[in-house]
Amino acid sequence: MSPVLAAPPSVPVGTGMSIFDPMFVGMDEYGHPVYLPMIYRNILIGGEPGAGKSSFLNTVIGTASLCLDVSLCLLDGKQVELGLWENCADVFVGPDLDLAILTLQRLQTVMDNRYAFLKSVRRQKMVPGDVFGAILIAIDEIAFYSATAGDKKTQEQFSSLLRDLVARGRAVGIIVAAATQRPSSDIIPTSLRDLFAWRFAGRCTTNVSSDIVLGHGWAARGYSSNTVDPTNQGCGYLIAEGGNPVLIKAAYMSNDDIIRVADYAAWTRRTTTTTASAELHAAA
Ligand SMILES: Nc1ncnc2c1ncn2[C@@H]1O[C@H](COP(=O)(O)OP(=O)(O)OP(=O)(O)O)[C@@H](O)[C@H]1O
């Protein structure tokens, strides 16, 4: 009847980017670009209010949104920090601890199933072009779910699920990127912090807070994000496991940049099913 219905589904033109490629996150103090390999790794982002944590997280999500081999799972107690990416995400959790726990439980099941699959094909980790893609779990303000909302029991449930995903998810492509305003040891126990391969400390109010993010003893050796100028948002120390902290200025996406990239990413991520149903609606 309608020629539109007979047409093959269109194929959105993607970027060809992959989560297996290192991700641009900013510039170091010598003006060199800083790229982070994110696959098989997790990142913790800490700092005082206004330090640039959500902006850093938005850059990570923005780059991942353009990689079609990673799904996005976003948790944001404030809703507006990561909300602009909702149409690119498979799951978006707002200020709802029960939904956050349910989502992490689902991810835990996915993780276990993936390991069972890898074992069945006698492999130890996922590889580029694998039968399943990576999953980025981005959490803005861990403390909302681990210390503010709900009661002690549910908060602990959330924390232990998160710890499990951070600890075991790497080989099956589960990447956790989490931000926290209060990098105190009750929010980020040392045992959890040390599981994050990458850690970024934006300006912190004290040397102790900076050490909680970077690792004990770095302030004494002259690496403290307390020395970052409060007006220099997005500047902080980045450390990789086994390395020394490096001072960087994080890349920044304005609200308009995010909207533009998110709209494009959502378009490249639409499935054939939604394309077909949109065409059916257009043809009706
Ligand atoms: N890399 C950057 N370059 C330039 N400006 C930045 C950068 N990162 C953040 N800013 C500026 O700092 C402001 C605060 O940043 P952001 O919202 O990311 O802070 P935050 O650490 O998430 O704060 P909060 O803890 O209150 O959520 C931004 O609105 C932006 O104007």
Ligand SMILES: [Mg+2]
């Ligand atoms: Mg924020």
